[in-house]
Amino acid sequence: METSRDFVYQKFCEYYRDPTTVIPAPLSPSQREFAYLLFKERFMVRHKRFEGIRPLRSVLSETVPSDVYHSCAYYENPDFDMDKKGWLGADLVFDIDADHIPTNCDKIHDEFTCVKCGFSGKGLIPEVCPACEATKFETKTWPCELCIKSARDETAKLIDMLENDFGFSLDELHVFFSGHRGYHVHVEDEAVRSLDAMGRKEIVDYVTGLGLTILDKDAREKPKKKSGAKRFNLHNFGWNKRLKLGMQNFLVTATKEDLKNIGIKNNAVLKNKETIIKRCINEGRWESINDVSVQTWLKLAEHVRELQSANIDTVVTTDVHRLIRMNGTLHGKTGLKKVEFPAKNLQDFNPFIGAVAFKKGAAKVLVSDAPEFKMGGETLGPYKNQTVELPVAAAVMLICKGRAKVAN
Ligand SMILES: [Zn+2]
Ligand SMILES: [Zn+2]
Numbered sequence: 575m576e577t578s579r580d581f582v583y584q585k586f587c588e589y590y591r592d593p594t595t596v597i598p599a600p601l602s603p604s605q606r607e608f609a610y611l612l613f614k615e616r617f618m619v620r621h622k623r624f625e626g627i628r629p630l631r632s633v634l635s636e637t638v639p640s641d642v643y644h645s646c647a648y649y650e651n652p653d654f655d656m657d658k659k660g661w662l663g664a665d666l667v668f669d670i671d672a673d674h675i676p677t678n679c680d681k682i683h684d685e686f687t688c689v690k691c692g693f694s695g696k697g698l699i700p701e702v703c704p705a706c707e708a709t710k711f712e713t714k715t716w717p718c719e720l721c722i723k724s725a726r727d728e729t730a731k732l733i734d735m736l737e738n739d740f741g742f743s744l745d746e747l748h749v750f751f752s753g754h755r756g757y758h759v760h761v762e763d764e765a766v767r768s769l770d771a772m773g774r775k776e777i778v779d780y781v782t783g784l785g786l787t788i789l790d791k792d793a794r795e796k797p798k799k800k801s802g803a804k805r806f807n808l809h810n811f812g813w814n815k816r817l818k819l820g821m822q823n824f825l826v827t828a829t830k831e832d833l834k835n836i837g838i839k840n841n842a843v844l845k846n847k848e849t850i851i852k853r854c855i856n857e858g859r860w861e862s863i864n865d866v867s868v869q870t871w872l873k874l875a876e877h878v879r880e881l882q883s884a885n886i887d888t889v890v891t892t893d894v895h896r897l898i899r900m901n902g903t904l905h906g907k908t909g910l911k912k913v914e915f916p917a918k919n920l921q922d923f924n925p926f927i928g929a930v931a932f933k934k935g936a937a938k939v940l941v942s943d944a945p946e947f948k949m950g951g952e953t954l955g956p957y958k959n960q961t962v963e964l965p966v967a968a969a970v971m972l973i974c975k976g977r978a979k980v981a982n
Pocket of ligand 2: 677679680683718719720721722
C-alpha cells in the first residue's frame with residue numbers, strides 16, 4: 575500500500591514540478607484564501623495568501639498536496655481568521671456532481687459504509703446514515719462514463735438557464751470538469767459578486783425549480799372564480815416556457831405506462847396527444863380538451879419541472895465562503911485535473927482525454943477489480959485480480975480509487 579501511495583505521490587511531484595504544467599491564476603489571486611490537503615498527513619492547510627501564481631506554484635512544487643483549493647470569495651485579508659478576513663464579495667459557483675445524481679449504474683459501482691456504525695449499502699451515498707443518522711461515510715465510487723454523462727446533462731440545463739433566463743453570455747460562464755465525476759460553473763461577473771447567501775438561495779431555487787407556482791395568484795386565492803382548466807395558463811418566459819417545451823417533449827414519446835407513473839390514469843391525454851400539443855401547449859387553449867382537468871395539467875407540469883430542473887449541489891452555491899478546487903490542479907481521488915473548456919464545448923469535451931495529467935509512461939499494477947474504462951483514448955479493462963501494465967494515468971486512477979496497487 576505504501577509503495578502504491580508513494581508511486582502516486584511521485585507522479586503528483588512530477589506534475590507540480592514540471593515547468594510546462596499550466597495552472598491558471600484565478601481572478602484577483604491576492605484576495606483569495608488558498609488551501610491544500612497534505613498528501614501524507616491528510617491535513618488541510620488553510621488561510622493561505624499568495625500575491626500571485628508564482629509564489630503559489632513554488633509552494634505546490636515543494637509540498638505537493640493531494641488537492642488544492644481557493645475561496646470563491648474575495649477578502650481584504652484572506653490569511654486572517656474567518657471573522658477578520660473582511661469579505662468583499664464572491665463568485666457565483668455551481669457544483670454538479672454524480673455523487674448527488676441518481677443513475678441506473680450507481681448501484682453497480684458505488685458503495686458506502688457509515689464511519690460510526692458500519693452500516694453499508696450500494697448506490698447513491700445518503701446524506702445521513704439510515705441506521706444511526708451520522709453523516710460521515712467511507713465511499714467507494716467510480717468515475718463512470720454514464721455517471722459523468724448524467725452530470726453533463728444537468729450542467730447543460732444549468733448553462734441554458736444562466737444564458738437564457740439570467741442573461742449571461744456564454745463567454746461569461748467559466749465551465750470546468752471537476753477532475754472526478756462532475757462539473758463546476760463559475761460566474762465572476764460584478765453583478766453577482768455582492769450577492770449574500772439569501773440572494774444565492776433564490777438563484778438555487780430558480781435553477782432547481784423549488785417553489786415554482788404554476789397557477790396564477792387569482793386562481794390560487796379564489797379557486798372557484800375561474801372554472802376548470804381556464805385556471806391553468808403558461809406564459810412564454812423562463813420556467814413557464816421551459817414547462818411548455820418539457821411537456822411537449824414528454825408527450826411526444828409518452829406511453830400509457832409513463833403517464834400512469836406520474837399519476838395520470840385518464841386516457842384522454844394519450845388519446846388527444848397531438849391536439850394537446852397543438853391547441854393547449856402551442857396556442858394556450860388549455861380548457862379546450864374536455865376531459866383533461868386542471869389537476870392533470872398540474873401533475874404533468876410537476877413531472878416536467880423535475881425533468882427540466884438542474885440537479886446542482888445546493889450547499890456549494892449558497893456558501894459565500896466556499897473553497898473550490900483550483901483550475902489546473904490534480905484531483906486526489908483520480909489523478910485527473912480540474913480543467914476549463916468553453917461552455918459551448920460541453921458536449922464534446924472528453925474528460926478522459928482533456929483532463930489527463932499524466933501522458934507518458936506505463937506502470938505494472940495488480941488490479942483487484944475494475945470495470946471497462948477509457949483513458950487517454952484507450953479502452954482498458956475489465957480487470958479482476960490480475961497484474962497488467964497500464965498507462966500511468968490509468969494506473970494512478972486505479973490506485974487512487976483503491977482498486978489496484980503497484981506490482982513488484
Ligand atoms: Zn451509521
Ligand atoms: Zn455510473
